Amino acid sequence: MDFDIHSGELANQKVDAIIILHFQDQPPKEGEEFEKLNAATSGLLREHIREEEFESKLLQTLVLHSPRGLEAKHLVIVGAGQESDYTHSVARQVAAKGAQTAAELGVKTIAIQVYPAPAQETARMLVEGVLLGTYQFNKYKTIDKEKLAKRQLLKITLVSSAPAKIEELRRGAAYGESVATAIMNARDLVNEPPSKIKPSSLAMAAKEVAQLSANISAVVLDKDKLQKEGYRALLAVAAGSSEEPYLIHLCYKPKNARRRVAFVGKGVTFDSGGLGIKPWGAMLSMKADMAGAATVLGIFQALAELEALGQPIDQEVHGVIVASENMISGCAMKPDDIIETKNGKTIEILHTDAEGRLILADALTFTLLQNPQYIIDFATLTGAAIGALGPNYSAYMGNDQPLIKLVGEACQQTGELGWELPLPEIYQKYLKSDVADLQNINKNNFVPGAIYGGLFLQEFVNETPWVHIDIAGPGYENEGDNPVYPKGGTGYGILLGLKLLELL
Numbered sequence: 430m431d432f433d434i435h436s437g438e439l440a441n442q443k444v445d446a447i448i449i450l451h452f453q454d455q456p457p458k459e460g461e462e463f464e465k466l467n468a469a470t471s472g473l474l475r476e477h478i479r480e481e482e483f484e485s486k487l488l489q490t491l492v493l494h495s496p497r498g499l500e501a502k503h504l505v506i507v508g509a510g511q512e513s514d515y516t517h518s519v520a521r522q523v524a525a526k527g528a529q530t531a532a533e534l535g536v537k538t539i540a541i542q543v544y545p546a547p548a549q550e551t552a553r554m555l556v557e558g559v560l561l562g563t564y565q566f567n568k569y570k571t572i573d574k575e576k577l578a579k580r581q582l583l584k585i586t587l588v589s590s591a592p593a594k595i596e597e598l599r600r601g602a603a604y605g606e607s608v609a610t611a612i613m614n615a616r617d618l619v620n621e622p623p624s625k626i627k628p629s630s631l632a633m634a635a636k637e638v639a640q641l642s643a644n645i646s647a648v649v650l651d652k653d654k655l656q657k658e659g660y661r662a663l664l665a666v667a668a669g670s671s672e673e674p675y676l677i678h679l680c681y682k683p684k685n686a687r688r689r690v691a692f693v694g695k696g697v698t699f700d701s702g703g704l705g706i707k708p709w710g711a712m713l714s715m716k717a718d719m720a721g722a723a724t725v726l727g728i729f730q731a732l733a734e735l736e737a738l739g740q741p742i743d744q745e746v747h748g749v750i751v752a753s754e755n756m757i758s759g760c761a762m763k764p765d766d767i768i769e770t771k772n773g774k775t776i777e778i779l780h781t782d783a784e785g786r787l788i789l790a791d792a793l794t795f796t797l798l799q800n801p802q803y804i805i806d807f808a809t810l811t812g813a814a815i816g817a818l819g820p821n822y823s824a825y826m827g828n829d830q831p832l833i834k835l836v837g838e839a840c841q842q843t844g845e846l847g848w849e850l851p852l853p854e855i856y857q858k859y860l861k862s863d864v865a866d867l868q869n870i871n872k873n874n875f876v877p878g879a880i881y882g883g884l885f886l887q888e889f890v891n892e893t894p895w896v897h898i899d900i901a902g903p904g905y906e907n908e909g910d911n912p913v914y915p916k917g918g919t920g921y922g923i924l925l926g927l928k929l930l931e932l933l
């Protein structure tokens with residue numbers, strides 16, 4: 430997709446479709462651009478808004494075809510809600526909805542209003558919205574290929590009435606394109622079928638990301654090395670699979686780093702449940718059990734691309750991915766097994782399907798050895814997180830109130846939904862095993878599952894400020910009703926992680 434920045438008027442754009450937003454406020458607060466467009470069409474906009482009782486609720490759309498007075502074939506009006514609620518993340522959603530609507534009309538070129546003009550951040554949001562909103566994963570479709578290609582935008586013009594700020598807009602647009610590209614790659618990784626993306630594929634993807642920047646390194650621990658160094662929890666989970674596990678360490682070290690931040694990702698490329706096998710319905714979508722790993726890879730791709738743009742992020746960032754399958758064979762880990770983790774603690778396996786916490790235990794121990802000041806892990810850890818908050822919210826929890834607050838702020842600012850869960854000390858007793866230090870689940874069904882996962886991981890971070898983000902819900906979208914997030918892999922957490930790097 431090509432981007433172009435114009436100063437001037439929307440009405441004069443020679444494109445297939447013009448996209449303009451409209452606020453819900455009564456009386457309507459319609460800016461200069463709207464007035465000009467309305468005048469160019471001899472009052473067509475206002476006429477339709479009134480006649481069709483268009484309320485301009487958030488993400489409502491109104492399409493005018495062959496609007497008189499314009500060269501554009503379509504005019505798309507996107508409801509933007511109340512102006513006082515119009516944030517960066519709303520701007521991204523509005524752009525996504527507008528671009529989606531245009532793409533469905535089969536148009537190739539669109540012009541979109543930069544509002545509020547002129548801001549670098551707005552340009553970034555619009556580009557992200559357009560790219561993320563029109564993302565499709567069609568690689569494996571052979572029959573409808575041409576029809577699907579018709580729904581592909583080719584060129585986007587950002588139109589601003591403030592000519593002096595063109596350079597700023599250009600920087601913002603380039604930033605947005607980098608971030609969106611990283612997110613779309615993460616989505617592709619999640620959407621690929623499980624026999625295509627294996628633990629070794631994640632290791633390869635990490636090495637590819639490291640190629641993008643001289644400041645990024647990738648070190649991969651293979652099975653031999655994991656055995657020598659005692660990462661037995663990761664090895665135990667991988668034991669039933671014919672695919673070997675990997676621990677992957679990415680490191681981004683720019684010159685003037687402010688802090689050392691580590692992101693940890695769960696990379697189970699397929700979770701069958703192991704011997705405690707999942708029923709078929711629950712096993713569906715378990716190719717997405719590596720969404721946390723995809724998020725970490727996406728953050729690193731964005732770090733590399735932003736650096737190449739001359740807009741680098743000034744933090745030292747570590748990325749630790751544990752990659753494995755959770756499968757069944759004669760070698761598979763068994764219920765009743767006791768495994769010894771890298772940090773020496775022993776775990777009684779009560780359920781082979783609670784595998785994420787096992788591999789993350791070893792990942793967190795490895796991460797502590799890198800001496801980070803903050804740790805944030807992304808993991809599709811528990812169905813219970815979906816039970817608690819539904820499919821669109823992540824559940825986050827941690828051991829450090831200031832860091833937890835920052836995660837909440839990052840959710841607010843990015844529009845990636847999340848909600849805090851507590852890690853009550855009084856529930857720590859549920860972790861105790863009769864025969865080992867910890868048990869990987871508690872059999873009592875009054876014990877809250879998402880919180881249990883968090884309490885379990887907490888045993889492996891010592892005093893380091895840490896937040897666990899359970900993305901079982903938002904990592905993989907089943908409804909696909911948020912215009913920024915399509916069906917399938919979402920890339921959830923990349924915007925959040927990048928925002929945290931800004932806030933820390």
Ligand code: BES
Nearest residue numbers: 718780782783809810811812813870901
């Ligand atoms: N990968 C799953 C969690 C999951 C469920 C992610 C649904 C996305 C959607 C995890 O490994 C798992 O199986 N968790 C079990 C834990 C249970 C055995 C304590 C679960 O949530 O059922």
Ligand code: ZN
Nearest residue numbers: 700782783784
């Ligand atoms: Zn599982």
Ligand code: ZN
Nearest residue numbers: 697700718785
């Ligand atoms: Zn899992």
